[in-house]
Amino acid sequence: MNFDLTEEQQLLEDSVARFVADHYALEKRIKLANGNLGFSAEHWQTFAELGWLGVPFDEEDGGIGGGPVESMVVMEQFGRGLVLEPYLATVILGGGVLRRTLEGERRAELLGPLIEGKLQLAFAHSEEQARWDLEDVVSSARQGGDGWVLNGSKTVVYNGGNADLLIVSARSSGGQMDTDGISLFLVDPKANGVEVQAYPTVDGLRAAEIKLTDVKVAGDALLGAAGKAWPIIEVVADEAVLALCAEALGGLEVLYKDTVQYTQERQQFGHPMTDFQTVSHRLVEMFMEYEQCKSLLYRATMEYAQNGHEAARTLSACKHLIGTAGKFIGETAVQLHGGMGVTEELRLGHFFKRQLVIESQFGNADFHLEKFAA
Amino acid sequence: MDIELSADDLKFRDEVRAFFKAHDYKPGQDYAQWRLDWFKAAREQGGWDVPKWPTAFGGPGWSPTQHYIWEQETARANLPWDLPFGVGMVAPIIMNYGNAEQQERFLPDIRARTVNWCQGYSEPGAGSDLASLKTKAELSADGKHYLVNGSKIWTTMAHIADWIFCLTRTDASGKKQEGITFLLFPMKQDGIEVKPIITLGGSHSVNTVHFTDVKVPVENRIGEEGKGWTYAKGLLAHERTGLAGVSRSLVALEKLKHQAGTVKRGNSSLLDDPSFRAKLAKLEVDLQALEFTELRSLARAASGQQPGPESSILKLKGTEIQQRIAHLTMEAAGPHMAPWGGIHVGPKFASGGTQSYLGSRAFTIYGGASEVQKDIIAKNVLGIRTQGGSN
Ligand SMILES: Cc1cc2nc3c(=O)[nH]c(=O)nc-3n(C[C@H](O)[C@H](O)[C@H](O)COP(=O)(O)OP(=O)(O)OC[C@H]3O[C@@H](n4cnc5c(N)ncnc54)[C@H](O)[C@@H]3O)c2cc1C
Ligand SMILES: Cc1cc2nc3c(=O)[nH]c(=O)nc-3n(C[C@H](O)[C@H](O)[C@H](O)COP(=O)(O)OP(=O)(O)OC[C@H]3O[C@@H](n4cnc5c(N)ncnc54)[C@H](O)[C@@H]3O)c2cc1C
Numbered sequence: 190m191n192f193d194l195t196e197e198q199q200l201l202e203d204s205v206a207r208f209v210a211d212h213y214a215l216e217k218r219i220k221l222a223n224g225n226l227g228f229s230a231e232h233w234q235t236f237a238e239l240g241w242l243g244v245p246f247d248e249e250d251g252g253i254g255g256g257p258v259e260s261m262v263v264m265e266q267f268g269r270g271l272v273l274e275p276y277l278a279t280v281i282l283g284g285g286v287l288r289r290t291l292e293g294e295r296r297a298e299l300l301g302p303l304i305e306g307k308l309q310l311a312f313a314h315s316e317e318q319a320r321w322d323l324e325d326v327v328s329s330a331r332q333g334g335d336g337w338v339l340n341g342s343k344t345v346v347y348n349g350g351n352a353d354l355l356i357v358s359a360r361s362s363g364g365q366m367d368t369d370g371i372s373l374f375l376v377d378p379k380a381n382g383v384e385v386q387a388y389p390t391v392d393g394l395r396a397a398e399i400k401l402t403d404v405k406v407a408g409d410a411l412l413g414a415a416g417k418a419w420p421i422i423e424v425v426a427d428e429a430v431l432a433l434c435a436e437a438l439g440g441l442e443v444l445y446k447d448t449v450q451y452t453q454e455r456q457q458f459g460h461p462m463t464d465f466q467t468v469s470h471r472l473v474e475m476f477m478e479y480e481q482c483k484s485l486l487y488r489a490t491m492e493y494a495q496n497g498h499e500a501a502r503t504l505s506a507c508k509h510l511i512g513t514a515g516k517f518i519g520e521t522a523v524q525l526h527g528g529m530g531v532t533e534e535l536r537l538g539h540f541f542k543r544q545l546v547i548e549s550q551f552g553n554a555d556f557h558l559e560k561f562a563a
Numbered sequence: 564m565d566i567e568l569s570a571d572d573l574k575f576r577d578e579v580r581a582f583f584k585a586h587d588y589k590p591g592q593d594y595a596q597w598r599l600d601w602f603k604a605a606r607e608q609g610g611w612d613v614p615k616w617p618t619a620f621g622g623p624g625w626s627p628t629q630h631y632i633w634e635q636e637t638a639r640a641n642l643p644w645d646l647p648f649g650v651g652m653v654a655p656i657i658m659n660y661g662n663a664e665q666q667e668r669f670l671p672d673i674r675a676r677t678v679n680w681c682q683g684y685s686e687p688g689a690g691s692d693l694a695s696l697k698t699k700a701e702l703s704a705d706g707k708h709y710l711v712n713g714s715k716i717w718t719t720m721a722h723i724a725d726w727i728f729c730l731t732r733t734d735a736s737g738k739k740q741e742g743i744t745f746l747l748f749p750m751k752q753d754g755i756e757v758k759p760i761i762t763l764g765g766s767h768s769v770n771t772v773h774f775t776d777v778k779v780p781v782e783n784r785i786g787e788e789g790k791g792w793t794y795a796k797g798l799l800a801h802e803r804t805g806l807a808g809v810s811r812s813l814v815a816l817e818k819l820k821h822q823a824g825t826v827k828r829g830n831s832s833l834l835d836d837p838s839f840r841a842k843l844a845k846l847e848v849d850l851q852a853l854e855f856t857e858l859r860s861l862a863r864a865a866s867g868q869q870p871g872p873e874s875s876i877l878k879l880k881g882t883e884i885q886q887r888i889a890h891l892t893m894e895a896a897g898p899h900m901a902p903w904g905g906i907h908v909g910p911k912f913a914s915g916g917t918q919s920y921l922g923s924r925a926f927t928i929y930g931g932a933s934e935v936q937k938d939i940i941a942k943n944v945l946g947i948r949t950q951g952g953s954n
Contacts, residue, residue, distance in 0.1 A: 207708075315898060317827075317899075317909060318827045318835075320826070320827075320897045320898065321826060321897065321898070322829070325829070342717075343901070344897060344898065344903060344908060344909065345898045345902065345908070345909070366829065369687045378918075386908075388902055388903070388904060388906040388908075389766065389902075389903050389904045389906075390901040390902055390903050391900070391901055391902075391903040391917055391921075392901065396901065396902065398908050420939070457690060457691045457692035457694045457695075458691070458695075465934070467934055467937075468934070480820070503605075516890075520613075520924065522926060523763075523924050524928065524932070524933075525933060527690050527691065527928055528685070528690060528769070528925075528928060528929070530924070530928070531762050531763050531921075531924050531925045531928065532760055532761065532762055532763070533761045533762065533763060533765065534760065534761070538763050541763070542763065542921075545893070545900065545920075546900070548903045549896075549898050549899075549900045549901055550898065550899060553894065553897070555838040555839065558838070559837075559838065
């Protein structure tokens with residue numbers, strides 16, 4: 190039994206942590222979030238140069254051959270800085286699909302640029318009626334000519350407005366809730382019939398609504414076998430859940446530690462706030478929840494590394510706990526900061542908002558508790 | 564024990580409903596004018612523009628049941644906007660502690676809603692510990708005016724306010740509760756600088772306010788110099804035990820049910836989702852109890868008794884429930900709680916839900932943080948002293 194990082198993993202963590210410390214002070218983040226792109230193209234190149242974009246890819250593909258632990262290490266540190274660059278959308282989700290479906294030349298053509306920071310992706314899967322049910326897909330794909338014709342709407346697609354290529358799910362057969370019959374396609378957002386409406390999200394990220402009207406794609410746009418995308422969607426979503434939990438954990442650490450510090454410094458009634466037992470006990474509870482989340486994240490990550498999708502139940506446990514702890518720690522951090530807690534002037538408010546949005550991605554606490562209990 | 568409304572009460576309710584209907588805003592109407600006309604018409608009903616004012620100052624002299632009916636009906640009606648600072652906060656202080664001249668000078672405009680007020684209490688160093696405030700007011704040698712210097716923070720609507728009611732320090736030598744003086748002065752004058760504070764979600768309602776040598780004539784002092792804390796405390800108690808917003812929460816809960824019904828889940832709606840249903844039900848149970856806590860408190864007041872222990876929990880429970888409703892509304896929006904910046908995607912209520920949730924976090928902070936309220940209950944209701952300094 191060993192919970193220590195290897196030397197390489199430690200180096201990776203240190204380098205991401207250093208980057209975050211150097212580049213993600215609150216003012217810098219706000220400036221980036223409000224800019225045209227919503228993140229920094231320069232940072233993205235840095236990620237490529239430092240090999241972070243290649244973390245989950247095999248060495249033959251130009252990656253570093255990392256696994257779930259390496260992804261966790263990166264995401265947790267990103268979470269401590271509220272990093273804006275679309276790592277989840279491009280590397281975990283988009284890259285996760287591509288590395289499982291592409292072969293030969295095509296594989297090199299796309300994975301190479303992705304790892305070099307020249308190709309950004311978005312996973313255009315979720316639909317309005319589906320909420321978080323991954324199998325609920327009504328967008329359609331029918332064969333036409335020597336390719337496919339796609340129709341449908343995708344909602345809250347993170348990085349949808351900046352992506353060079355979209356990975357679109359559509360139903361080529363089966364009924365609305367069937368796991369069988371879903372296919373994945375690579376779609377150029379500039380193709381005829383693709384409408385992208387991009388917008389900011391409350392946590393400073395970017396997303397888009399994507400509408401497909403008779404979009405014609407070539408036969409080789411199909412990723413994997415027709416109608417057989419479900420197992421890929423499942424594991425890519427598993428990895429997204431792990432990545433989000435790791436990111437959330439990084440944020441929770443900041444939230445609870447900032448609150449410990451603030452309440453020690455802030456004096457009222459001639460005492461530091463921490464002299465009031467109701468305050469100090471709540472700080473202890475925040476800390477306890479944080480440690481529990483960390484344990485379950487380790488458990489989920491290690492089980493997933495060993496057993497893949499069979500670990501889904503533990504992943505659900507983890508997303509549930511992170512969601513409830515995120516609410517408790519976030520709300521308590523705000524409360525104990527008093528008026529300062531509800532402003533955008535301290536970083537804690539921004540961390541709080543990110544926790545809320547993470548709770549809305551790939552299933553909230555209730556959704557995952559139900560899956561866990563099922 | 565009897566929970567039936569009397570025939571008179573029912574008649575009153577019908578009158579209120581008829582009034583709201585007759586004076587409802589019609590599309591295309593000039594809003595600002597409609598607003599002023601509405602309050603004028605309410606006044607002509609016999610003080611309906613100032614339901615809580617005593618009859619001596621033009622209030623309607625309603626029974627507690629009538630107040631309750633009014634709350635219920637206003638929660639459902641479309642009323643003109645109204646800030647609490649004038650009619651609800653500074654006016655009672657002027658009535659209780661101001662002189663006749665001040666009452667004549669300030670109350671009519673407050674009542675007509677033509678002058679906006681803001682509340683200058685909190686300071687960067689004086690939040691929960693309000694009595695430690697430091698904004699200095701120095702009486703001039705000729706005794707004609709005060710010179711005010713210092714900073715206030717969290718001043719809601721200071722950027723649109725015409726006047727401020729302000730706690731200042733005139734004497735720092737004794738106990739911190741002594742030496743506080745209550746002053747009224749115009750906001751739009753030299754020496755006052757208002758800067759916005761942006762709150763979660765990007766809205767601007769609170770501000771910092773800096774005073775540099777602001778001259779305030781002594782005629783604008785309420786009551787005696789150094790007694791401001793006593794005056795303010797009466798109001799704070801009123802602000803803190805005020806109604807729990809039960810009627811509004813009941814309406815909000817109804818709305819939430821309707822909204823959840825529009826969110827599709829497979830072949831049914833979110834209303835059929837067991838965990839969501841359970842949370843809704845739990846909220847309703849708590850709200851049913853709170854409604855009767857409020858009624859018990861009102862009934863006691865109706866029979867002329869002192870507020871009972873139950874009234875102390877109204878603000879705490881009421882705000883907690885409001886926050887839970889806001890949270891559940893955000894949760895109902897699912898992935899669509901995130902889109903922001905005036906964009907509307909997903910269910911219609913989605914972005915509004917997130918905005919209200921973020922705004923609701925302040926409910927347990929302003930007007931005295933919940934922890935401080937609990938200290939007050941511990942002292943005043945349970946009769947114990949805690950280690951915390953706040954009582
Ligand atoms: C089943 C059982 C077995 C035990 N076995 C042993 C044993 O083998 N050896 C032994 O030496 N003792 C033993 N104890 C005693 C145990 O350690 C004491 O009960 C315990 O330390 C609490 O002391 P107390 O009962 O005097 O409660 P008190 O000290 O009177 O406290 C009562 C309650 O007040 C609250 N409280 C107390 N202090 C604080 C504080 N600072 N802040 C906030 N809240 C506070 C807590 O809720 C606490 O439960 C045992 C007790 C039990 C119930
Ligand atoms: C949206 C908003 C609008 C406001 N509008 C106005 C206004 O118009 N005019 C005005 O004068 N003020 C206004 N306020 C200020 C408000 O009254 C103060 O924020 C409040 O009194 C708390 O003070 P503080 O922010 O300095 O928090 P602090 O006093 O620093 O307290 C921070 C937190 O510590 C905890 N705490 C504090 N004291 C204790 C204790 N004794 N025991 C245990 N825990 C404790 C609480 O959780 C509290 O939230 C507003 C505030 C907000 C957020």
